Structure formats: C-alpha cells, structure tokens
Amino acid sequence: MSRKNSPRTNLVAAGRMKSDQPHVVPVPPERASTVLFPTYDQFTAKTRPFFYGRFGTSTHRAFEQAVMGLENAEHILLAPSGLAAVNFALLSFALPGSHILVTDSAYDPVRYFCDGYLARRGVEITYYDPRLGGHIEKLCRENTAAILAESPGSLTFEVQDIPAMANIARARNIPLLVDNSWGSGLLYRPLDLGADISIIAATKYIAGHADVLIGTIATNDAQIAQKINTNMRLIGNNVSADDVYLAHRGLRSLAARLDVHGANGLKLAKWLERRPEISCVIHPALPSHPDHALWQRDFSGTCGLFGAIFKTEKVEKIRAFFDALAHFGMGYSWGGFESLAIPVWPQKYRTAVPWEEAGQAVRFHAGLEDVEDLIADLEAAFAAMAEM
Template identity: 40%
Template structure:
C-alpha cells in the first residue's frame, strides 16, 4: 500500500475495556456502511439510527436522550439555537391557513420571526395578553394549530398559568408549546403540566458557560417528536457534536450552578427592591411579585435572572453610570457563571397592551460570584447614578 493511501485508511482500534467517564465527541459528515445493500436501505433504519452526519452522531444522541430524560418527554430534537428551535417548531406544526397564538411577552426575536416570516408563509400569528385567559380563549378558532407560552415572559417576567392554558387549548384540540429557558427542566417541567412541546435555549443555563449557541425541543409523545425530527431534517437543521458535548458537560453542574445563582439572585433582588434609586424589581420568587403565587404553585425553584427599573430622576443617567461596573459585564444572553447586565427597551416589544412603565428595564443575570462583591459593584453604579443626577439637576 502506498503512503498516500495508508495515510487516509482507517485502522481498527478495539474499544474493549474502555468506558470513558465523559461524553465522547463523534464528528462526522459521512457515515460508513458495511456494504452496498446497507447503504441502499439506509433510510429504513429506525429514527435513532445513523444515516448522515446532519441527522446526528452518538454525541448528539447522548444529549438528546439526556434532555428528554430531564424534560420527562418522549423525544428531543436539537437545533443550532433556541431561536431556531422555536421557529422550526412553529414551521413544523402549522401550515398555510392556520393560526398560532403567541404571548405579547414573547422573546423579541420570536416576535420578529412571527411578525415577518410566518405571514409570508400564510400562517397567521396573533399575539395575546399573557395574563388574560378569557381573551386567549376568544382567540382560539377552528384554524388555530398552536398556542405558544413563555413563563415567565421575556424581560418583564410575567408568570403565565401554563396548566390553565393547556386545559383551554386541549379542549379545542390545539397543541401547546412552551419556552422554558428561564426555569430549565430542573425548576419547571411544562410537559408534566400537559404542554405538548417544550423548548430550551441550551446556550443559557444548561450549557452554563457563555461559550456556545444551541437549542432543543422536546415532545411529550413520540409521534409528535418524530414529526418534529422529520421537519427539522427537511429544513437542514444540524448541530455541532462539539457543542453538544459541551452542553452535556454543562448539565452535570446545572443543579449546583442554579442553586448558587438562584440564591444569590434572590438576595440581590431583595436588596435592590429596598434601594432608594430603584423603582421596581420583577422576580417571580419574591413574595411581593404579582406572579409569585403561580411560581410557588408550579415551579420547584428559580434562577438568577430578573429585571429592575430605576426611579425617573435617575433614568437619563443610567447608561453612563453603567460604565462604572467592574464585575458585572454589559452584554446579551444569560445563565452563565459570570454576571451580566442588559439594558432593554420594552415599548417596541409590545403590541397587545401598551407598555406604561419605564421604557428601559435592566435585566440582570446573576452568576456564581459572591453576592457581597456584586453589591459593591452596584454601589459604584448607584454612586455614579446619584452624582450624575445631582449634576444634571
């Protein structure tokens, strides 16, 4: 055999006696078949078989199975982002002439997708007040295919009554999907409460280290899961096995990280609620929060993500004061080990009920730092805020 040929030839290596404690990373575009007949019959393999790299490797299967287990579902399909998981799920479940109902507090990019892409495909996207079940019931008609939920809502963190929404939708023969990224399956399981599909942005809590983009959708029954899997395949949705392995590793510390960030987040939220510069704090786990009763009833825990607003006299000084933060970074996303702040405009993200509060909310994702250090960072911010407001007066 020539060196050129020898260099590219696969050599057999025994795996006998080898069982790694970590998830092996299997990279592949091509899956090699033992013979021509097997290749010709490749699409007859079962749904978990291996056909082509786009449709998954053993690394993908491991993560799919792990998430399915956590969600208490039947089948999980992976997507290159949480946004892709939501968008492709909607495309898979609704067709031209059908309606999808979406909460007014939905994640901003999902609103953008529903506003621009769904109508172009003949799918009607109707936004509803997330807290008005009577209004929602009135919007469900014979063409409604899917009711989407996100609890708590994006940025403003309104708690939806998912069990009540499920009961209402199922009475009309309508499916229910839920974005569960804030809680993760450790703190809330929508499928247990009757939802048909649940989406996670794996970029957040489950991966937990702010270094990848990935998403998942898990179905309550396998027939729906297979429908999603087929649709995702037709759309060419594939994911990196390297990222899958990182998420699988992140899941191993998920409970520890959530416990830490949740406790610190609640401590910081309560402290901010008492601060003279702060107008409001939105955190479902706070007893005074409007959604606390639903959170206490349905959720087993919280996370370190919440929002707050400033009193009006400080609002115009906020952006320059944010630059004094040293420990808390300014940036999008959340759910990692490092604390993040994201000033977010809300008015443009509402269409059902006009937003009457301050336009800018400050979303804080508390990481695993010590809360005392985070408080010191906030004191720098508030000192600059107070000074700037006094100078401007």
C-alpha cells in the same frame, strides 16, 4: 423499597456510555459527515441510530437521552440555537391560512420571525396577554394551529398558567408550546403540566459557559416529534458535535450552578427592592411579584434572571450606572457563569398589553461571583449615578 433518583442525581450520568470495558467518563464529540455501514443489510435497515452526520452521531443521541430525562420527555430534537428551536417548532404548525397565538411576553426575535417570516407566508398572528390563563379560549379560532407561551417571559417575567392553558388547548386539539429556557427543565417541566412541547435555549443554563448556541425541543407526542423532525431535516438542520459535547458537559453541573445563580439572584433582588433608585423589582420568587403564587405552585426553584425598573429615565444617569459596573457585564444572552446587566425597552415590542412602566427597565443576570462583591458593584454604580 427502591428510591427514585432525584433529577439532580440523574444529570450526573445521563446519556453516559455503559460498558463492561474501561471507558472514558465524557461522551466525546464524534464529528462526521460520512457514516460507514459494513454490510448491505445494515445500510438498508429500516432503523439506524445514525446514518449521516447531518442527523447527528452518538454524541447527539447521548445528549438527547440526557435532556429526555431532564424534561421528562420521550422525544428530543436538537436545533443550532434556542431561537431556531422555537421557530422550527412554530414553522411545523403555522401553515399558510392558519392562525397562531403568541404570548406578548415572547423573546423579541421570535416576534420578528412571526411578523417578518410567518405573516408574509399567510399566517395570522395574535399576540395575547400572558396572564390570560384559561381565558385564552376566547382567542382560539377554527384555524388556530399553535399557542406559544414563554414562562416566565424573559424580559418582563410574567408567569403563565400553563395547566389552565393546556386544558383549553387539549380540548381544541391545538398544540401548546412553552419556551422553558428560564426553568431549564430542572426548575420547571411544562410537559408534566400538560404542555405538548417544551423548548429550551440550552445556550443559557444547560451549556452554562457563554460559549455555545444550541436549542432543544421536547415532547411526548410521537406525531409531533415526527412532524417537527421532518421539517428540520427538509430544511437541512444540523447541530455541531462539538457544540453538543459542550452542552452535555455543561448539563452535568446544571443543578449546582442553578443553586448559586438562583440564591445570588434572589439576594440581589431583595437588596434592590430596598434601594431608593428602584421603583420595582420583577422577580417571580419575590412575594411582591403578581404571579408569585403561580410560580410557587408550578416551579421548584429560581434561576438568576430577573428585572428591575429604575425611577429615572435620564440617559446620563443610566449611562453612569452601567459604565461604573465592574462585575456585571453588558451583553446579550444569560445563563453563563458571569453576571450581566442590560437596559431593556419592553415598550418597543408589546402590543397586546402595552408596557406602561415609567423609568428605565433593566435586566439582571446573577452569575456565580460572590454575591457580596456583586452588591458592592451595584452600590458603586448607584453612587456613580448619584453624581450625575
């Protein structure tokens, strides 16, 4: 019996050139605006793998192929950032006069797009409790055109019951979109759970080196792919071949990096749980997380991104903590090789389920450093905090 390769194995060669001639291992960045066709028939052929640089070159096709394997998808579209990927997908369904459902835990710039762009063009937006599961049905209307989920929420880490939501969405013919950046395809496959579209900010773990912005949109529905692709083309979407090259290079080591990010993050989370300065650690892989059972059911592992709530809200103490950190950098994004820690304020965004936790919320990203050095760094930062 032939053995089916693990997705981890597939990442190593996915999208690579096959040739009986000597050839290089990486798929090189093929930069182009003009593509030349040697004959009239080739120029006018109905299907052409690429025909103008804006629509990508063989570099793009190769990366798309690789992400198809990762997401178990038949169609992949590329966007110049994770935010653009989410917003292009939403834009393709949210027409004037329609209504969309957006999780209250959505990445906040997605909310700004909904409120600042879609709403001004006649789209009604309802933010919903990410833990509604199948009860999302009561919020669906005749004109509901899309449901956006993000699991886990990237600031507040609620895990959503995608299979239950997909049952409702399918019965009502509403596309269910899932932001899958945390799971990055290797830890979570929303399409296998019934979602129509899975979107990854490949900026994070796929590219993995904090040097690229790129987004992927995966679906198994040819009509959906066509609809989003048409919009992206009309708007003039383009992703640079250099960025695709870097993302594809990052993808090769995704599995190995995620192992370390996940193990380091979990160790830090458990260590923080025992600290007197912390009232709560929010990590789906901890048994204390309210959605731990859902996470166990639907995810195959964890990445390095999680949250914690400090008991104090005193700015001078919080400042002392952050200013004392040496290994944890303070900066946006996550998924790169380095550890990060930032203060966050979910109460500024939440509307459906107001954020009522007392104390400063902090988001941690565990990088690839030795975890004992990271713990020592946090210990020193807590000591600095105590002196204030």
